[in-house]
Amino acid sequence: MENTKISTVKGNNVGISTKQSVEICRFLKNKKIEQAINELEEVVKMKRAVPMRGEFPHRKGISGGGRYPVKAAAIFIKLLRSLEANANAKNLDTANLIIMAKADKASRPQKSGKFSGRRFKRTHITIIAK
Numbered sequence: 001m002e003n004t005k006i007s008t009v010k011g012n013n014v015g016i017s018t019k020q021s022v023e024i025c026r027f028l029k030n031k032k033i034e035q036a037i038n039e040l041e042e043v044v045k046m047k048r049a050v051p052m053r054g055e056f057p058h059r060k061g062i063s064g065g066g067r068y069p070v071k072a073a074a075i076f077i078k079l080l081r082s083l084e085a086n087a088n089a090k091n092l093d094t095a096n097l098i099i100m101a102k103a104d105k106a107s108r109p110q111k112s113g114k115f116s117g118r119r120f121k122r123t124h125i126t127i128i129a130k
Contacts, residue, residue, distance in 0.1 A: 004090065005092065005130060006128060006129070006130055007083055007086040007087040007090055007092055007097070007128070007129045008083075008086070008126070008127070008128050008129075009079050009080075009082045009083040009086060009126075009127050010124070010125065010126050010127075011075065011079050011123075011124070011125040011126075012106065012124050013106050013107070013122050013123075013124070014075055014106075014122070014123050014124070014125055015120060015121060015122060015123075016069075016071060016072040016075055016121060016123055017069070017072065017121050017123070018103060018104070018105050018106075018121070018122075018123045019054070019055065019056075020050075020052075020067070020069040020072045021072055021076075021103035021123045021125060022103045023050055023051070023052045023053070023056075023069075024040075024050055024069065024072055024073065024076055024101075024103075025101035025102060025103050025125075026051075027039075027050050027051065028040075028076070028080075028099050028101045028127075029099065029100065029101060030098055030099065031098075031099055032095065032096070032097060032098070032099075033080055033083060033084050033087070033094055033097050033099060033129060034084075034094070034095070036080055036099055037077055037080050037081065037084075040073045040076055040077045040080070041077065043068055043069070043070070043073040044070050044073050044074055044077070046068045046070070049066030049067060049068055050066050050067060050068070050069060050073070051065065051066045052065060052066050052067050075125075076125070079125060079127055080099075080127065083099075083127050083129055087129055092129075097129040097130065098129065098130055099127060099128070099129055100127070100128045100129075100130070101125070101126070101127045101128075102125070102126045102127075103123050103124070103125050103126075104123070104124045104126075105122070105123065105124075106122035106123055106124045107122060108120055108121070108122050109122070
């Protein structure tokens with residue numbers, strides 16, 4: 001596979017929920033970078049909900065069921081801007097780039113002190129543009 005036509009960005013041990021990250025990755029799949037950034041900025045402003053499947057409860061007033069993962073969306077915006085900069089550095093056409101996104105569980109370190117039985121949320125995020 002030729003690496004000159006691919007731009008990649010990785011976020012390791014990011015402190016956001018893996019469940020929300022998987023749903024945001026599904027939300028971003030097969031979109032252009034600029035469109036994805038604009039839609040996630042609407043999520044941060046709570047104008048657009050990210051459709052969520054699985055163990056998320058239905059919310060009244062949100063069509064199709066969904067949530068507003070503001071913190072996770074802000075981190076994804078930062079990663080997408082970095083992806084766009086990587087594509088520009090490789091002289092790729094950023095207007096026609098398609099996004100493939102993936103989120104995986106990371107190691108979960110334990111908290112110390114009073115809440116010592118709890119663990120931090122950690123996620124590895126990989127975003128690829130072709």
